[in-house]
Amino acid sequence: MTKIKFYGLGGQGVVTAAKIFSEAVSLYEGKYAITVPAYGHERRGAPVNTSIIVDEEPVLLNSFVYDPDIVMVMDQNVIHKGVDIAEGIHEESILILNTEKKEMLSIYEKLGFKEIYYVDGTQIAMEKIGRGIPNSSMLGAIAGVGIVSINSIEKAIKEWFKGKAGDKNAEAARTTNKKLQKN
């Protein structure tokens, strides 16, 4: 069982990313994923998070993730909004960060993750999709840590967005996947 948490800001497609990710692992890799979205009355710009649980077996657990194995941060500024993205992490937990500045890493480095991966997903989204919404591109990043293949992610993205938009979003994911770096 792998417990995952996505953090981001309202409007960045965090919940959508979780849905696409869960489709990729469930429908194209034969695993079972459930999303447990923490909906509220938050509006565009406010920090949001969503929980995903992935397993080889049907998932029984139906509650939020408190001890994530993987944390993905879709906006580097989340940490400045009073959100403790390292809450509940353990010694094996890894972090995937969307950042354009290497210096941001130094803040995240102190949080105690075993490994940190980073990529500028927003810039890639701007280039490939034309909008700075990093959800699709960051799905390419999570495919870089082995929990899901980039092929499955691309399939799920194409299924979700359909047509040309699907191709562009899938390309963003592929590019991010290639550019993902380990700190």
Next chain:
Amino acid sequence: MLEVKHQSKGLVSHGVSACAGCGLEIVMRSAMRVLGEDTMIIIPPGCAALFSGFGKETALKIPGFQGNLENSAACASGLRAALNAKGNTHTKVLAFAGDGATVDIGIQALSGVLERRDKVIYICYDNEAYMNTGIQSSSSTPQFASTTTTPAGKNTGRKDLVQIAISHDIPYAATASIYNIKDLERKIEKASEVDGPSLVHVHAPCPTGWRYDPSKTIQVARAAVETGCWIQYEYENGKYTLNYNRKALKPIEEYVGLQGRFKKMSAEDKKTMQENVKAHFDKYTGKMI
């Protein structure tokens, strides 16, 4: 199959436990005469529920449902939707409710139906208070009328149902009165023919609640129109027509003087009422030129 235990001339049984001289009874018979047997009816609790029946007995030969007090319009909407789903566009759907079930508690559901333009005929028989429960004031009770919840006379005027309906831009709305049955039946007929929702608001005097002799029901209804206390008009596709052809209104005394519920009015009150009625009437006739 409906077991007909007693013969009747129309679709409504003759012996219905409405009070002697009941105005509503005339409205129901007119409606049934016009709409005929290819009709489904919704009746909320209230005086008209006497037509729904009691136990295994009903006073109507058409299928009907007695809903809650406030959802007559919505229930009618459900019938329409189901008939449409079955490809039946000929059966007419009628909601038949009193003023309390319409202008008070039922206005929300009515507004919903009118806004959605569901093809439903809505007849509101207006006896100007909750008569079935013992003459409590409704928002259709006129100013100065004494009821059991306004014993000293109601201190505000009535809600204008037809104007509320018209503001939904519906194809047809009209007021009518039982003193002119031809006009009433013509309006119900029209209401049933338009494509979309329609409202007929019928003045239906109540001898019990208004405190006059049952024999005077028609006289009271007529006096209401002649004095301008009830304005007979219709609204069809944006056009108003006054259905009462008289230059000068009679003094309101000729209407209120007939009824016990206005007995406590002072001379001052009557002056106020006369002015209000005149102003109201002028407002409407202004629209109808």
Next chain:
Amino acid sequence: MAYKMLDGNSAAVEAMKLAKVQVISAYPITPQSSISEKLADLVADGTIKAEYIRVESEHSALSVATTACLVGVRAATATASNGLALMHEVVGMTSGNRVPIVMPVVNRGIAAPWTLWCEHGDAMSERDMGWLQFYCQNVQEVLDMTLLAYKICEDYRVQLPSMVCLDGFFLSHSMQKIDVPTQASMDQFIGPYIPKNAFLDTSDPMFICDLTSPDEYTEMRYQQKKAMDNVFEVFEEYAKAYEVITGRKIQIMESYKTEDADTVLVALGSMCGTAKHVVNKMRAEGRKVGVIKIVTFRPFPFEAIREALKPFKVIGVFDRSAGLGGQGGPLWSEITAAMNGLNADIRHFVGGLGGRDVTETTIEKIFNELLDIQSGKSLNHTQWIDTKENAMTLREVTVKC
């Protein structure tokens, strides 16, 4: 198998689509709204051939569905929370007139305090209104139970409406991997709607729901009671047929690893999944615990419960509603009644209110308390689980006195 990723609300919509509902009346309310939206979409693109009535309130939503069903079509609506409370009056009309509507209820607490999130208090407020109530553990169950509910409700032995209860957000917005039966198989399983009780038809008039005297009212209630009694038999029959088609077994209640358990927890809804997960975890550590999941809360399966709980001396019951003023919550009361005379120690836990997560830790804490009572280590337990210490001092204001 044709797997899909669906959230609970989409699963409910999928079931309505498979049942070919003909009239839909919908009013949006969080967290039900996406049901209203998806149905509108499917009607607009012709996937569902139905009349979609965009009503102005939940009161009207159920009114429309109820009268439409009386005309002889399968009608649908769905609601949550305060919307269900507003429906309350019509809820009685639907069941009293024996109109077999299947209504998803996306469980959310009732204001005040305002909450958007999960709690069973809304459906529990309607528990004695003559509707069947099914509580779902996961999204698959939402789909399966809704489909099965059409069969059960519309059977001539039942003819009662049902609420298919799914936990707000934890199910309604949780994407899960679902197996969806084919349209052809459900056409055969459910079939077209045929009214079996009073109906509205101009070629065969009758007046439905007129005034009833004290002389007959009791008898009509008794008719409803008899219909409730029939539910288990009908449930079993159709659950078997459904299992043949889909391979999935649906039960009125489920005993999970209870055979050799020292203590068990009884629960409803999505928390049952978490509880099962905790059972597995604790059993791996050698602590023998089990879960009893109740699916059919109305009618309450007294006999099955009594049978299942008979071996246990210490039983925990988790209510996701406060049961204010009662000795325990509604589930606890029913379990206690079912166990009458059996000398079991039935402990009452309230939690998960207004969206508070029922976590692994919560469940583990409960099991530990129950095990302590079982082994004689402790006498007491926490009734209001996970409640903060400062409950009584959340707000301080200055008042004139």
Next chain:
Amino acid sequence: MQKQQEQQTRNCKKINVYGPCANEFVSSNTGSWRLERPVVNFENCIKCGICESFCPCNVITIHKELKESVEIDYDYCKGCGICVNECPKNCIKLVAEGSVE
């Protein structure tokens, strides 16, 4: 348009329906309420039909061809007196119940 419902009511099978439902069309004996009954003086009657149209109980029938032109069904007439009040020729009056045949 879907037309799924078989008209299963057509075969006229008797079934027990549950819950409140009225399927007998009945007239109550409202004639017994009457304290006074309307009596018509046919001499002045012009057969205008006004009494018939305003009768709330719909119990008046006009026979244009007969001299006894106005027939009142006393089984259901409540004796409200609207016909008396509205008759343009004043040819209907209320008499105490029992004073005439």
